[in-house]
Amino acid sequence: MFLQANCQTKYSFGIMASPDWTYINGSFNYHGGDRYTTVPGYCVGISIYKKISKHFFWTTGIGYTSKGTKTFLTFIVVDNNFNPIDTVPGTSTHKYRDLDIPILLNYKLGNSKLQFTCSFGVVLGFALKEWVTDELPSFTNIWNYKSNKVGPDRINLNLGIGAMYRFNEKYTIMIEPNYKIDVRAIAETLMDDSHSFGIRTTLIYKFKY
DSSP, rough: OOGTTTTTTEEEEEEEEEEEEEETTTTTOOTTTSEEEEEEEEEEEHHHHEEOSEEEEEEEEEEEEEEEEHHHHHHHHHHHHHHEEEEEEEEEEEEEEEEEEEHHHHEEESSSEEEEEEEEEEEEEEEEEEEEEOOOTTSEEEEEESSSOOOOEEEEEEEEEEEEEEOOOOOOOOEEEEEHHHHHGGGGGTTTSSEEEEEEEEEEEEEEE
């Protein structure tokens, strides 16, 4: 055992953080909104890597994701008899909390210090919580709709391209811009939370025997 102290296992461990931006398909007027934007979010978690060969390795782990979208709307004000009496501008903010589990196949190529990487696979998203907040700045009333049930779970296709830099035998940093799309969005193009972009930044620790 002591004679193999300098040998490394096939496993590495990483601490990951990433911003998250949700893409809105503004060509569809699904919510009756005039304009869409993203609510800046984030993803934090841990990653586990398993080496397959010189150029290939698997990635899995677990991450907590917070993200959202905002729609700019025109609300209709009604009287006590529900007759429309006015229209006022406002916003509707939709926020999500998910637990993500990636299953990714990675390819790396380069020298011993700097390597370029790409990854493809799925990210299983388990919905934890979601809620909607409607705000009308010209009114004193603010309506908060908080759903008692969470949204559907997701199966996201993931594509990433980035680089790894090895500081020493133990520590490596990996920066990987990535794109995710929920497979449901292939058929349901009106989904407002189906596309997202991130920049996974991970500090990786390589285990030894």
